[in-house]
Amino acid sequence: MDGYTVPNFLAQRAFLTPERQALVSEGTSLTFKEMHSLVLKRAAQLSKAGVKESDKTGVLMSNSLDMAVTIHALFYIGSTAVLLNNRLTSEEIAWQSNHSQTVIIITDEQCKSKAPVNICETVSIADLPKAESGLKSFLAEFPLEKPATVMYTSGTTGHPKGVIQSFGNHYWSAAASALNLGLHHQDRWLLALPMFHISGLSILLRSVIYGICAVIAPSADARLLNSLIHQQKITIMSAVSTLLTEMVQSMDGKYPDFFRCMLLGGGPAPLSLLQKCAERGIPIYQTYGMTETSSQIATLPPEDCFTKLGSAGKPLFPCSISIQNDKQNCQPNEAGEILVKGANVAKAYLYEEAELTDSGGWFRTGDIGYQDEEGYLFLLDRRSDLIISGGENVYPAEIEGVLLSHPDIFDAGVVGMPHAKWGEVPCAFITSRKHLGEQDVMKYCQEKLAKYKVPHSVRFLEKLPRNAARKLLRRKLKDILQGESGNV
Amino acid sequence: MDGYTVPNFLAQRAFLTPERQALVSEGTSLTFKEMHSLVLKRAAQLSKAGVKESDKTGVLMSNSLDMAVTIHALFYIGSTAVLLNNRLTSEEIAWQSNHSQTVIIITDEQCKSKAPVNICETVSIADLPKAESGLKSFLAEFPLEKPATVMYTSGTTGHPKGVIQSFGNHYWSAAASALNLGLHHQDRWLLALPMFHISGLSILLRSVIYGICAVIAPSADARLLNSLIHQQKITIMSAVSTLLTEMVQSMDGKYPDFFRCMLLGGGPAPLSLLQKCAERGIPIYQTYGMTETSSQIATLPPEDCFTKLGSAGKPLFPCSISIQNDKQNCQPNEAGEILVKGANVAKAYLYEEAELTDSGGWFRTGDIGYQDEEGYLFLLDRRSDLIISGGENVYPAEIEGVLLSHPDIFDAGVVGMPHAKWGEVPCAFITSRKHLGEQDVMKYCQEKLAKYKVPHSVRFLEKLPRNAARKLLRRKLKDILQGESGNV
DSSP states (O other): OOTEEEOOOOHHHHHHTTTEEEEETTEEEEEEEHHHHHHHHHHHHHHHOOOOOSEEEEEEEOSSSSHHHHHHHHHHOOOEEEEOOOTSOOHHHHHHHHHHHHEEEEEEEGGGGGSSSSSSEEEEEGOOOSSOOOSOOOOOOTTTTTEEEEOOOOSSSOOOOEEEHHHHHHHHHHHHHHHHOOBBBTEEEEEOOOTTTTTHHHHHHHHHHOEEEEESSSSOOOOHHHHHHHHEEETEEEEEHHHHHHHHHHOSOOOTTTTEEEESSSSOOOOOHHHHHHHHTTTTEEEEGGGGGGGEEEEEGGGGTTTTTTTEEOOOOOOEEEEEETTTTTTTOOOOOEEESSSTSSSSBTTTOOOOSSSTSOOEEEEEEOOOOTTOOOEEHHHHOOOEEEEEOOHHHHHHHHHHSTTTTTEEEEEEEEETTTTEEEEEEEEEESSSHHHHHHHHHHHHGGGGGGGGGEOOOOOBBOOOTTOBHHHHHHHHHHHHHHHH | OOTTTEHHHHHHHHHHHHTTEEEETEEEEEHHHHHHHHHHHHHHHHHHHOTTTTTTEEEEESSSSHHHHHHHHHHHHHHEEEEOOOOSSSHHHHHHHHHHHHHEEEEEEGGGSSSSSSSSSEEEEGGGGOOHHHHSOOEEEETSSEEEEEEEOOSSSOOOOOOEEEEEHHHHHHHHHHHHHOOOOTOEEESSSSSTTTHHHHHHHHHHHHOEEEEOOOOOOHHHHHHHHHHHHHHHHEEHHHHHHHHHHHHHHHOOOOOOOOEEEOOOOOOHHHHHHHHTTTTEEEEEEGGTTTTEEEEOGGTTTTTTTTOOBBTTTTTTEEEETTEEEEEEEEEEEEEEESSSSSBTTOOSSSSOOOOOOOOEEEEEEEEOTTOOOOEEEEEOEEEEEETTOOOHHHHHHHHHTTTTTTEEEEEEEEEEEEEEEEEEEEESSOOOOOHHHHHHHHSSOOOOGGGGEEEEEOOOOOOOOBBOOOOHHHHHHHHHHHHH
């Protein structure tokens, strides 16, 4: 589809349905028309501050109306937005802005202390030059191939990679999701995940492409989110397991009938949580996606959300999934590496020549899973997190799921530790509500898991290392183990 | 988005949601899984009959389950389907199949008498070789650029042109429509327009891309269609003005609450009809589209369907519209040629080197219209149908709208006739319910139209010439006038 364009997402929406509610954020409510004119002004400010179409601009902000407006304003100028994770250390952020060659970083009060020094200019929103009127000439059309955003993937080994998401990738992703979840004009999507991750950004973009309202949550407090669902007439929310666990725990009664979809991503979900949600009538749509696929690539279809617990569903309509071992397609129920394909999949990493996908269009995700006889995807783990114990594949997520089903275990993470006889064995890290002994935990696991999957060691932590999207950072658990062995 | 593919539409749908109802046709109901296996068998039959991936295959059929299955089967083989209008004469059909170089034409009992002789092989569905099992290997992925269908446009001058619609064009069209009309899982679309036109074919394709049911109407009888809406729980229907007029006239009571959208295309709609529908609570979404745009390119947004009567709305989300006179953009309310843009617009006509669109991606439609201050599109006419009378632009559709508002006029068509003083003047053709005199009609028009727009002559016909999509064929009316002057 070379040579085709799409209209500037927000400008088109402001033209098509100017009076619809676009965004709610901490007491402020904007229509698409109002948002368009705010964005034009912000674009004029950014332009005065030196942001150029040809450059990459860093965004180091926390979720807010300001952040949403800034991202759109960069699209209006045509500058590629490099979305920087505000939970990273200053050093990590400095590495990413240096690598991406951002010319300016836009930041806010909350994040500015993390802005790197001596890499490039940094401007806080509050310090932007004033603009009397909006940007005169803005990018009215987005070429499908044009880079819209760059996001660095955590990267389990080596340096993180900057995924280039084009405007075409974002459009295909949004349309594909609508073909699965449906699109109702009264839909309102709760945005409680960070916009520097694709899980959060994609909500902002969908709201504009669909012409529906995005409600930006002021924090990820579980009670607050539960009450927002009622107050703000939320119909769809995106969440990850840890957040959802907290929401279910602090939930009184049921969600209202207009709430039609809890889109649950961020890796394999513990079955105990899914069962709890099913009992409470929360319609969970487990999903699978990553930065490289510009959000979801597989999601449960509506008819299966109470019947296929534990599955991340089937590919979205314009996407495909394949499971391979040694480049051979796997049989049903046989675990292997997950390969994905679709026009939502990014073409390249920043400053890397090689395309992400092979000649057949497939992207090797590095994740492990299987498809059942009907083609439903079940995620097992990241390949890099796989524990191979005595020749057996052990999936940390499976063990974590068992640990989390224990009434007194609040959070759990499992990694491999070296073992003289078995090569590797599982080691569990947990946070518990009341005092638990290592033996109690092991005994519980022995009842539910094959012997080789039972953790050989259990460590008790105050809190598990999770990233901004609340994804477990297993490599930080490995660091703990390595620190110990280094000390031996 | 070069290099990207989408999965085979029907095969993907049969994989994703196998048990959903796909198609209802004269007492037969099929799920997507059942339809997929029927299509595989039909593809095997067609393959045995000599249909090849590299070839173009004619489809000369009337709306039926068989026609839907045949179209999909050609996609499965990868052969481009040349959809032949069964209302054309044998000579016209022969010209198109010769021009398109179809190797085989697939036909049915109703249409086979029109199949051209000595151009290429013709096979009736009933005479296809039997197939024990389905096609072994089918086209599992559609490259976005690959030609899916060819449809010849009526062409007001010279020979008709074969519009090549790619799989990408069809997908973008379907997704764009969903972003405007929304997508509900209980949607059921009534298919009462011919599938050899884009208005009908696009319903079949949307039903598969959306995973909803298409109900093929056995005929375009107004009473039958009204009752199908109730019986078949239809939520959306596509219609053209003449058909809708008949439906409203033969309607008892109201449409049920689940009926949410009457998509009205095929050119400017008479205001009297729109008013009648508004009074009866029929949600009319006037739309504008053509073969070259693979269906709709502008459609009223839901919030405007009762407030912007007469407008074809705004562009669909990924599309743009511009009005130009002498390559200059028009002011609001200034009439000019309609230009359109979007990834649903075909790239080329068959065997013509030139692209349809200019370097900026715009396709000049040859239609005349204007946009009001808010950007709502109002269609005036085909440029080729424009009457220029004493230097004034006279739009036949406007006069036809006035004629149709007369209680005794059933159908109306207006064309220009040569005039010594004014260059051209309007001439009206009407069918009336009871006897009307020419003077009665003129007097009625004088009350409602500027003097230069009042027809100079009124002809009474039994029936107006309309094509299969019920579009008025004004050139046939011109033929009548030319015949007269030839006889003088």
